[in-house]
Amino acid sequence: MRYWLAAGLALLAGFGPGTGPAAAQSSTLDAVKARGQLQCGVNTGLAGFSAPGEGGIWKGLDVDICRGVSAAIFKSADKVKYVPLTAKERFTALQSGEIDVLSRNTTWTMSRDTSAGLNFAGINYYDGQGFMVKKSLDVVSAKELSGASICVQTGTTTELNLADYFRSNKIEYNPVVFEKLPEVLAAYNSGRCDAFTTDVSQLYSIRLTLGNPKEHIVLPEIISKEPLGPAVRQGDPQWANIVRWVLFAMINAEELEITQGNVEEMKNSKNPEVRRLLGVEGEFGAGIGLDNDWAYQIIKLVGNYGESFDRNVGAGSALGIARGQNALWKNGGLQYAPPIR
């Protein structure tokens, strides 16, 4: 009996005020370093953005953000544990600390950035929502979809955009909402829906996986702005800075024409901007708690933004998406990174 009393008292003492959440306060960078691994939330499988390739190696534009962060911290791009997440699970995974970075074609919206406990670190792909229909339907514009059934995946910004678009155009439609992509596609394939709607980049990626891609067309209407980017938990500005500047370093590297191939030579460049980015001059690594060659490691191990885009979703890939809005600002696109100085 005395042991019981003692145990009860010990339990009581253990529950003293303020002991609970203290662990959550420590810095994410320290936690990642101590673990020796970055935990990165990615898509369960979206060719070009994040999908396991041969031998289970993850590849894609979003995966390259994880690899970039890993390169900056560990000087190795492979110290990443990829956590595949559905659209519905992703924010909870980040909020609960199961992952350190969410790099899963996630749209930056105000409510997510403010009241969901997330911070977006930047935009690695400018996207918009569109529709895919079967060619045999003879539809050339989304405005012709009156009375159509439209398949949607839940857990995304898609449902709301869809409702907004049809409401403002006063068109009737029937949504069919599924939780997982395979079921959405099965329903679309079986003719349950006339159209399938999601971000255009995804439509192109998914079209490749359908039996005969030529039987499907993506309609020209873009009904929303979908700036996709990596997100981190609120409350750790240093960690948000690391992820943000990994992305900026990749974009700046493209602008300065530093590639995986020439990064060694570029270290001897006379251009002060290049020298600062590669850590030859200045102490910029210290500002984010990393070594001075952090950007050098990213470019050497992962490449610049243009290289990543090209090999994953651009001309060098099966998707063949044009740079369009994702070209550098000086080439008429939207990708623009603040300078390193």
Added chain:
Amino acid sequence: MTGASKPQFARRRPRSLSDYFYDPKTRGVVLQILVALLLVYFISEIVSNTIRNLEEQGIASGFGFLDRTAGFDISQSLIPYANTMTYARAFLVGLLNTLLVAVLGIILATLIGFVIGVARLSKNWLIATLAGVYIETLRNIPPLLMLFAVYFGVLKNLPAPRKSLELPFSSFLNVRGLYVPAPQWEAGMSVVLAAIAAAILGIVFLNWRARRIRIQTGALKPVVLPSLLLLIGLPSAAFLATGMPVTFDVPELGRFNLKGGMVVLPEFIALVAGLTLYTAAFIAEIVRSGILSVPKGQSEAAAALGLKESHAMRLVIIPQALRVIIPPLTNQYLNLTKNSSLAVAIGYPDLVSVFAGTVLNQTNQAVEVILITMGVYLTISLLTSVLMNWFNARMALVER
């Protein structure tokens, strides 16, 4: 002090603290209070910890989101719903969709389950074996697979809207669902509804009178035939008298879909069919075990009393079998209700899909949304249990 008031018992030594400590009763009470306090503390700590962490991480909390505009559409709604209405309304739509599936599923599963359960005991080898195969196959397939099989199996075989199957009464069947004419009630319909209500009251009265006469005199009065006449005759008479106050909105082929009429979604059909077939297999086994639990002597005794076989089944066997059947049947009803949350996988807008899916995603208030959803399922399950327990108590053998 007068000598007369002698104390009857020796005065007890005043109890010291250590006496209380070694008194099992006091100790029990004290320990129970301690444990209760610990529990309360534990729970309050969890709650305050959650709130504190949500605040620290900058996640919105509270139930204010229920009044905000939902902004998304739902494919099936029993009550008027538009995307300009609130989250609370969307919640209600989802809840009603869940209840619809649960109630319909429970009724159908019970009917099919009873038929299959009795069929399994049939003396006909073919019927008994077929019932056995049905039970053993369906009982051993996970319900989610069952839903996929029904949904995609059925979808693949249905024609496109432009090649709809034409059914009688201007109904159409295609991959988008079953289109039936929608009745449009007109002014005189309230008279017909009143007639139906009157017919039901009449039947209740007939039954009550027949029962009283049977108990008092032993004479059997016909009940079934007059009841049926009343139920069909009265509303029909009212319907004709008011000049048939109903028109039908008939579905017609539009560009993508049929327009007009009412549509029964394929997701709904698949969900009800899948859950019904799955649960019916379990109910069949419960029914079989219930009937087998009644000793053979009971049916022999009924026969010896001169009861017909149908009477023996209805008056002797089934009431005793029900005592065994009802408790596990309740479990199956609860399972069916809870399994209906698998709807999210095949795109049926139930509570989990609408509320714990879309609403959760749009508001990002996982804690509140999941709490409400769990509360709803808990309430539905407890209500079902209460109802079934009441039914069980009524059916229990009254021992004298």
